[in-house]
Amino acid sequence: MTSVSSTSTESLAEAINDPAPSGWKSWLGRAYRGLEMLADRANPILVKETRQALKSRQFVITFLVVLIACWIASFAVVAIVGPDVYFVAAGAQMLLVYAVILAFPLMLIVPYSAFRSLASEQEDNTYDLLSITTLSTSQIVTGKLASAVVQMLVFLSAVSPCIAFTFLLRGVDALTVAVLMGYLVLASLGLSILALLAGTLAKVRYSQVLVSVLLVLMLAGCFFSSIAMIAGFISESYSFLRDVWFWVGNLAFLTLYLTTFALLHAAASAQIAFNSENRSTPLRRIMLVQQACFLGWMTVPAIDQGWEIINMMLFVSAIFSGIYWYAMGTLLTSEWPHLSRRVQRSLPQSQLGRTFFTWLNPGPGTGYMFCVANLTMLMIAGLLALSFAPTTVRGGPNNEQIFFFYTLGWGYIVLYLGLGKLLISFARRFIFVSLTAGFLLHVILLLIGCGGPQILSYASSSLQFGREYSLLHITNPIWTLIELLENGAASIEAWTVLLVIGPAAAIVLLLNMRAVAVEIQYHRSSLPTRVAEDEAQLHPEPEAGPSNPWEAEAENDE
Amino acid sequence: MSCGEHGTRDRVNSMINARQPLIELRNLHRYFGETRAVEDMSFEVYAGEVFGYIGPNGAGKTTSMRILATLDEPTAGDAFVDGFSVVDDPDRVRRRLGFMPDYFGTYQNVNVGEYLDFFARAYGLRSDERKQAILSVMDFTQLDKLANKPIDGLSKGMKQRLCLGRTMIHNPSVLILDEPAAGLDPRARIELREMISQLADLGKAVLISSHILTELAEICDKVGIIEQGKLLAVGTVDEISAKTEAISRVRLRTLEDPQRLLGWFALRGDISEVIVEASVVTFNHDGDETAQAILLREIIEADFSIIEFASKMKSLEDVFLHVTEGRVQ
Numbered sequence: 001m002t003s004v005s006s007t008s009t010e011s012l013a014e015a016i017n018d019p020a021p022s023g024w025k026s027w028l029g030r031a032y033r034g035l036e037m038l039a040d041r042a043n044p045i046l047v048k049e050t051r052q053a054l055k056s057r058q059f060v061i062t063f064l065v066v067l068i069a070c071w072i073a074s075f076a077v078v079a080i081v082g083p084d085v086y087f088v089a090a091g092a093q094m095l096l097v098y099a100v101i102l103a104f105p106l107m108l109i110v111p112y113s114a115f116r117s118l119a120s121e122q123e124d125n126t127y128d129l130l131s132i133t134t135l136s137t138s139q140i141v142t143g144k145l146a147s148a149v150v151q152m153l154v155f156l157s158a159v160s161p162c163i164a165f166t167f168l169l170r171g172v173d174a175l176t177v178a179v180l181m182g183y184l185v186l187a188s189l190g191l192s193i194l195a196l197l198a199g200t201l202a203k204v205r206y207s208q209v210l211v212s213v214l215l216v217l218m219l220a221g222c223f224f225s226s227i228a229m230i231a232g233f234i235s236e237s238y239s240f241l242r243d244v245w246f247w248v249g250n251l252a253f254l255t256l257y258l259t260t261f262a263l264l265h266a267a268a269s270a271q272i273a274f275n276s277e278n279r280s281t282p283l284r285r286i287m288l289v290q291q292a293c294f295l296g297w298m299t300v301p302a303i304d305q306g307w308e309i310i311n312m313m314l315f316v317s318a319i320f321s322g323i324y325w326y327a328m329g330t331l332l333t334s335e336w337p338h339l340s341r342r343v344q345r346s347l348p349q350s351q352l353g354r355t356f357f358t359w360l361n362p363g364p365g366t367g368y369m370f371c372v373a374n375l376t377m378l379m380i381a382g383l384l385a386l387s388f389a390p391t392t393v394r395g396g397p398n399n400e401q402i403f404f405f406y407t408l409g410w411g412y413i414v415l416y417l418g419l420g421k422l423l424i425s426f427a428r429r430f431i432f433v434s435l436t437a438g439f440l441l442h443v444i445l446l447l448i449g450c451g452g453p454q455i456l457s458y459a460s461s462s463l464q465f466g467r468e469y470s471l472l473h474i475t476n477p478i479w480t481l482i483e484l485l486e487n488g489a490a491s492i493e494a495w496t497v498l499l500v501i502g503p504a505a506a507i508v509l510l511l512n513m514r515a516v517a518v519e520i521q522y523h524r525s526s527l528p529t530r531v532a533e534d535e536a537q538l539h540p541e542p543e544a545g546p547s548n549p550w551e552a553e554a555e556n557d558e
Numbered sequence: 559m560s561c562g563e564h565g566t567r568d569r570v571n572s573m574i575n576a577r578q579p580l581i582e583l584r585n586l587h588r589y590f591g592e593t594r595a596v597e598d599m600s601f602e603v604y605a606g607e608v609f610g611y612i613g614p615n616g617a618g619k620t621t622s623m624r625i626l627a628t629l630d631e632p633t634a635g636d637a638f639v640d641g642f643s644v645v646d647d648p649d650r651v652r653r654r655l656g657f658m659p660d661y662f663g664t665y666q667n668v669n670v671g672e673y674l675d676f677f678a679r680a681y682g683l684r685s686d687e688r689k690q691a692i693l694s695v696m697d698f699t700q701l702d703k704l705a706n707k708p709i710d711g712l713s714k715g716m717k718q719r720l721c722l723g724r725t726m727i728h729n730p731s732v733l734i735l736d737e738p739a740a741g742l743d744p745r746a747r748i749e750l751r752e753m754i755s756q757l758a759d760l761g762k763a764v765l766i767s768s769h770i771l772t773e774l775a776e777i778c779d780k781v782g783i784i785e786q787g788k789l790l791a792v793g794t795v796d797e798i799s800a801k802t803e804a805i806s807r808v809r810l811r812t813l814e815d816p817q818r819l820l821g822w823f824a825l826r827g828d829i830s831e832v833i834v835e836a837s838v839v840t841f842n843h844d845g846d847e848t849a850q851a852i853l854l855r856e857i858i859e860a861d862f863s864i865i866e867f868a869s870k871m872k873s874l875e876d877v878f879l880h881v882t883e884g885r886v887q
Contacts, residue, residue: 048668276645
């Protein structure tokens with residue numbers, strides 16, 4: 001590059017060679033430099049998008065609309081209530097109005113802007129340019145999210161004087177307002193990361209349009225349902241906020257929220273990451289943490305209400321966990337089976353590491369085993385709880401039903417995930433099967449399992465008509481398990497079902513073992529010399545200092 | 559070297575050629591279903607070299623450039639930038655590479671200074687280092703007077719300069735420029751050409767594609783001719799020309815009756831397509847430069863009075879058309 005000239009970019013040049021200011025100017029200078037340092041460390045996308053937002057018409061218009069809506073609402077209420085404003089506690093009603101006004105940009109505009117911000121990178125051909133910078137995919141997603149947070153803060157600051165006004169009207173306390181605002185911010189953040197994930201899914205124009213429409217419908221649904229929730233919370237806040245279990249529930253919700261948020265963030269980053277990167281292990285780690293948090297929180301009521309309830313709580317956990325691991329399993333078993341050389345460089349090396357962490361390596365085989373291992377742990381925990389502390393809860397499923405629910409649930413998930421994985425492996429011999437296609441194959445398989453017997457029973461007059469459950473519907477896990485819980489083990493001939501599903505699951509599991517064995521044989525590959533040299537240059541090892549005073553003295557003498 | 563004024567570059571080349579190449583394609587393949595966009599492509603570009611990528615539309619130029627820029631992955635084979643694999647170490651490659659695609663890729667509501675500032679930040683440049691880089695790039699691309707101008711208001715030539723500026727904001731050792739001169743007016747083309755030459759003089763390896771062969775001929779040290787995903791020839795224009803075609807067109811002027819010369823030519827087997835215009839005789843000679851020197855000596859020894867003997871240098875167009883057998887789309 002040529003040398004620097006001082007033409008009309010003097011301002012930049014001055015900024016570089018800025019002489020030290022004196023007096024009050026020095027304070028300003030320090031503050032300016034402090035802000036500069038802050039901006040230097042800020043995410044580049046946040047800086048760029050804040051600059052863009054400040055100049056964008058859409059942001060200014062939305063901001064003004066929110067502000068005007070708040071003013072109109074304030075004037076309207078004061079005009080309607082009239083002189084009674086001194087006696088009536090209208091704060092709660094006003095808070096509802098302002099919260100709904102605020103929920104509109106927070107739950108619709110901000111998440112949709114986040115989606116558009118990522119989608120427009122694809123449309124304007126800037127995504128390629130962005131992806132070849134040294135920004136990581138995680139930084140890109142975080143930057144987009146951070147600019148959504150900035151917008152959120154601007155909207156919050158616009159409505160904050162009005163929220164303060166609700167105190168003057170009485171009928172609402174600070175804690176209610178703080179909790180409500182917290183919920184709104186969390187909802188907005190959660191929807192924004194979901195919108196960003198949607199933005200990474202839509203890569204071509206027609207899918208962008210489809211995803212965009214679906215997203216708007218979902219956001220609108222969330223917004224309208226939030227109105228009822230806000231109203232409910234405000235009216236019941238007095239009793240809610242004084243109940244310990246409300247706070248415990250909120251803490252549990254927050255844990256679940258944070259882990260889901262991390263999962264969505266990692267998923268969005270993985271979606272835009274380069275193919276050779278390890279995109280699966282971070283997701284699997286978060287899944288494990290999420291599972292642990294969920295199970296942990298489900299045992300909390302047992303501490304309060306005695307161990308009799310633990311069975312019930314584990315049973316409820318099993319329902320959600322089963323759905324969760326099946327859903328995650330459909331994606332994990334659709335991963336590409338070959339590990340890139342880059343991934344192979346970071347595989348676990350020690351015997352202990354290979355034993356425990358191989359299941360976190362990318363690949364459909366390890367993914368399948370990861371799901372099966374988690375499900376098995378859940379089933380064992382449930383069965384142990386059942387044997388040590390049989391359920392005594394009235395009105396719920398009995399011990400026999402719970403036993404069959406665990407075992408059959410495990411069998412069905414292992415069977416369907418395993419069959420889906422075998423089907424994907426077979427299809428990959430002939431065609432390229434993407435992650436989405438793999439997921440769809442799993443869905444189709446489940447639909448065939450559920451709908452096939454139903455069609456058969458309708459088609460054949462000799463077979464029992466489809467309204468009644470029979471062994472013909474053994475391949476329908478949903479109906480079988482619901483029938484088990486509603487009408488007991490005898491209604492589904494539970495032992496027969498178990499004797500069919502159990503061995504079938506075991507056979508499918510064994511059939512998958514070959515592919516699993518291939519995947520676990522991958523070993524860590526050594527770092528290429530050129531990479532090692534670069535790494536040493538980028539992150540040089542600190543020089544070893546003297547380990548005792550005599551060594552230091554000797555060094556000084558030298 | 560076939561073309562261009564490459565004074566400094568010769569020195570840089572001779573110093574650096576002994577080391578490892580900055581760009582290396584090793585048996586690169588890229589298939590899109592049945593379509594073989596790139597097939598078994600291998601070549602190397604060293605520091606200080608400008609490598610011209612020539613080929614008709616759909617030949618695989620952009621695909622291979624995108625692989626080098628870590629925007630796509632090869633089906634087989636590998637590509638290396640400064641010794642790092644684009645597949646295994648894309649993050650290390652990105653620090654060393656600047657890619658200028660054949661589209662602008664600009665943001666709304668952003669001015670020239672902010673645009674460069676964003677990319678400088680995105681490449682991890684901090685504080686004064688970033689400001690210095692922006693100043694240097696603006697100075698180099700002569701955008702310094704337009705720092706506060708919105709990008710939307712820039713002319714095509716200025717946008718192209720800005721994109722070149724963005725490409726070199728982190729001072730990469732490798733530049734990949736896909737059709738940088740497309741749509742530019744002649745003046746802007748000349749300026750861009752000068753900038754690229756300067757970058758090569760600074761020791762950067764430049765891979766450039768263009769449809770305008772005269773543009774490439776002016777600045778390239780080496781060219782690669784690509785068609786239907788295959789690299790048909792690599793080297794300097796002279797090297798490719800020598801490898802692919804032995805026949806050259808010779809122009810000769812004599813003081814005597816050219817008909818006597820024609821009779822002498824008729825006895826030789828290496829001369830064909832003779833045309834006589836007054837005292838000027840042009841003909842095809844089947845042989846390299848050494849054979850032409852021998853021919854000249856023999857003509858003089860045969861007692862012909864020759865006052866001009868010139869072998870026409872082949873242009874890049876000639877070589878390209880010959881290599882691709884005229885199948886340009």
